[in-house]
Amino acid sequence: VALKETLLKPIVHGLVHAESVATLVTDLVMGHQSMDRYKDLLLQILLEHGGVDLLSYKRTGSGRNIWEEIKTIRTKRNHIVHAAQVASKEETALALDVASNVIETLFPSVIAKMGFHLHDGYKICADWKCQYDGTPFENIIKDT
Structure with a gap:
C-alpha cells in the first residue's frame, strides 16, 4: 500500500x-x-x-x-x-x-x-526559497 x-x-x-x-x-x-x-x-x-x-x-x-x-x-x-x-x-x-x-x-x-523536498519528513514542498530559511540568504531570497 x-x-x-x-x-x-x-x-x-x-x-x-x-x-x-x-x-x-x-x-x-x-x-x-x-x-x-x-x-x-x-x-x-x-x-x-x-x-x-x-x-x-x-x-x-x-x-x-x-x-x-x-x-x-x-x-x-x-x-x-x-x-x-x-x-x-x-x-x-x-x-x-x-x-x-x-x-x-x-x-x-x-x-x-522530482525536484521537491520534504518538511517534517512528509510534507512535500516545491518552494525552492524555503531551503534558505535561517541562512544569511533568507532576507535576500524573500524579496524575489
Whole structure:
C-alpha cells in the first residue's frame, strides 16, 4: 500500500495532463488487478521519474529486491484479509520493515529526484526559497 499510495499513484496521476481524466486513468492503472498487468510500465515510470529501480533495490540486510518482498507481503495480506490467516512475527516484521523503508528511504529519494523536498519528513514542498530559511540568504531570497 505504501508503494502504491506514496510513490506510484501520485506519479501516474501527474503524468496524465488532462485533469478531467487523470483520476480515472490513475484508478484504472493502479487497481489491484492492473498492478500485475501493468507492472513493467509502473516500474519503468518509477525508475524514470522517481529514480528508483525496485527490481534491483535491496534493503540493508535483505537478500531479495524490494519488489519481491512487496509481492510476498501483498500475498500474505490477501490471505489474512480473505482467508483469515494469521501473520507470523517474522512476516509482520518484514511488512513493517519494508513499509518503513518505502516511506523513510525511497519516498524522500523520489521526491528529491522530482525536484521537491520534504518538511517534517512528509510534507512535500516545491518552494525552492524555503531551503534558505535561517541562512544569511533568507532576507535576500524573500524579496524575489
